[in-house]
Amino acid sequence: IVTNGDFSSSTGWTVSGATIAGNVCSNSLAVGGYVEQTLPLEAGKTYRLAFDLTVSVTATEGAYFRIVDDSAALIDVGNASFPMLVSGSYSRTFVCPPDPAKIRFVFPANFAGNIDNVSVTLEDKAFRIDTAPFTSRSMFVTPERFVVLVGTEETDGDENPMCVRWCDQENLRVWTPSDSNAAGEFILAEGGEAVAGVNSRQQAVVFTDSAAYSMTFTGSVGDVYSFRLIGTGCGLASVHAAAEHNGAVFWLSNSNNFYAYSGGAPTIIECPLLRDVIDNIAENQAGKIYTGVNASFSEIWWLYPDSRDGDENSRAAVFNFAENTWVQHENMPRVAWDQGEIFGYPIAVSADGYAYYHEKGKTANGGALSGYLETSFFDIEDGNNLMLVRRFVPDFEWQEGSLSLTLYGRLYPNGSVSTYGPYTLLTTTQKVDFLKTMREAKLRFSFNDNPADWR
Numbered sequence: 001i002v003t004n005g006d007f008s009s010s011t012g013w014t015v016s017g018a019t020i021a022g023n024v025c026s027n028s029l030a031v032g033g034y035v036e037q038t039l040p041l042e043a044g045k046t047y048r049l050a051f052d053l054t055v056s057v058t059a060t061e062g063a064y065f066r067i068v069d070d071s072a073a074l075i076d077v078g079n080a081s082f083p084m085l086v087s088g089s090y091s092r093t094f095v096c097p098p099d100p101a102k103i104r105f106v107f108p109a110n111f112a113g114n115i116d117n118v119s120v121t122l123e124d125k126a127f128r129i130d131t132a133p134f135t136s137r138s139m140f141v142t143p144e145r146f147v148v149l150v151g152t153e154e155t156d157g158d159e160n161p162m163c164v165r166w167c168d169q170e171n172l173r174v175w176t177p178s179d180s181n182a183a184g185e186f187i188l189a190e191g192g193e194a195v196a197g198v199n200s201r202q203q204a205v206v207f208t209d210s211a212a213y214s215m216t217f218t219g220s221v222g223d224v225y226s227f228r229l230i231g232t233g234c235g236l237a238s239v240h241a242a243a244e245h246n247g248a249v250f251w252l253s254n255s256n257n258f259y260a261y262s263g264g265a266p267t268i269i270e271c272p273l274l275r276d277v278i279d280n281i282a283e284n285q286a287g288k289i290y291t292g293v294n295a296s297f298s299e300i301w302w303l304y305p306d307s308r309d310g311d312e313n314s315r316a317a318v319f320n321f322a323e324n325t326w327v328q329h330e331n332m333p334r335v336a337w338d339q340g341e342i343f344g345y346p347i348a349v350s351a352d353g354y355a356y357y358h359e360k361g362k363t364a365n366g367g368a369l370s371g372y373l374e375t376s377f378f379d380i381e382d383g384n385n386l387m388l389v390r391r392f393v394p395d396f397e398w399q400e401g402s403l404s405l406t407l408y409g410r411l412y413p414n415g416s417v418s419t420y421g422p423y424t425l426l427t428t429t430q431k432v433d434f435l436k437t438m439r440e441a442k443l444r445f446s447f448n449d450n451p452a453d454w455r
Helices: 272-278
Strands: 014-016 017-022 023-026 032-037 048-053 065-071 088-095 100-109 115-122 138-143 146-155 159-166 184-187 194-201 202-210 211-218 223-232 244-246 248-252 257-259 265-267 292-293 299-305 315-318 327-328 336-338 347-349 355-357 369-374 385-394 402-412 418-425 432-438 442-447
Touching: 032 244, 100 115, 138 194, 159 223, 184 223, 184 418, 194 244, 194 248, 202 244, 223 257, 244 292, 292 336, 299 336, 336 442, 369 385, 385 442, 402 432, 418 432
Parallel strands: none
Antiparallel strands: 014 032, 017 023, 023 115, 032 100, 048 088, 048 115, 065 100, 138 146, 146 159, 159 184, 194 202, 202 211, 211 223, 244 248, 248 257, 257 265, 292 299, 299 315, 315 327, 336 347, 347 355, 369 442, 385 432, 402 418, 402 442
16 A cells, blocks of 8 residues: 555655655665655554665664654554664564554664665454464453453463463453553363353353353453352363353263253253264364354254264254254264354355355255154053054145155064155145054154255
């Protein structure tokens, strides 16, 4: 966004003391001055400043860079404003301060040299914040606008896997606590390492590998957040094994239980799929477990790697918290999930890099949509009486595409299972006659059509 950054002319630049000639901007000893240009900078955004510097004689005081605000004050912008004493090509990033108006290169009187090839560009790559802790297990942002690192370095620089640390409010460049800011840290006690945190109503829940803590905003300098142990033996299975919806937090624990918390103490969610899920999570791959919210259908999804399919996430255990029911998806290769508050539908990502809408449309990306729904075995009077299954009468609220119905039956609990069907159910199907005798029966509805939609 710089005009004539190569100094082919002086257009766009304002010069005092220094000179623009020969395609460079120069400053002589005992003169001192500056060169500046008005730019359309935006406060809070990160820019990259690049330029070439040639020092004519050994400099005792370097040239330096500043931002000029609307009141004509010179603003230091961190590393980008460090004095430049040696020749070279410079590239520095800076965060634009409030009310920016101009950029200015300042030349002290005892500096001799020139600058050339000046550019200022909006930074389009992630960059490290030098004042922030170097490592952390995970992070989240609280509703009070604090960045929180979980499992990170203490203020003195010692790495502590049980340390929770937050920056100053709305200022992720200030991490050292003082009386003039709201940065802080807390060392959790229960567990071996802090794993992750999840925002909830009027609090956050922070997990270690064996416990859960509430993290509540107090607003007091020196004690910005208070921590309270809310449960033990319920640590988080992975960084992304927890999700929150409408004040309730749901998670899979590494103690092999599903939990929910909405105040008070964590409670175990009874899950008939638990053994199948836990016993088949791929060895050493539990860190890939990812939890998502499907709010339109009151569902919490746990995407997990099943050893029967390989090492990547391949299945999902889904809890409907409104109906207290579970369902399992066997073909669900998804590694991450967004509940789609902005885009209208949940979005999930596969290991091969594709992003998918969920719950949108009635096809599989234009192809046939396939799946099935199967009951468990049911009986009459705990199986003391045989039943005569005469027919199936379709009663769908709506139906697009065809379905297949398969009936399974057996005369004895440990006996062989007989299969009848599949029978095609169309929108015009009135009934399917069986006339079969059995002690236990179950039904399976399957579909593979375009479009496919039924209830």
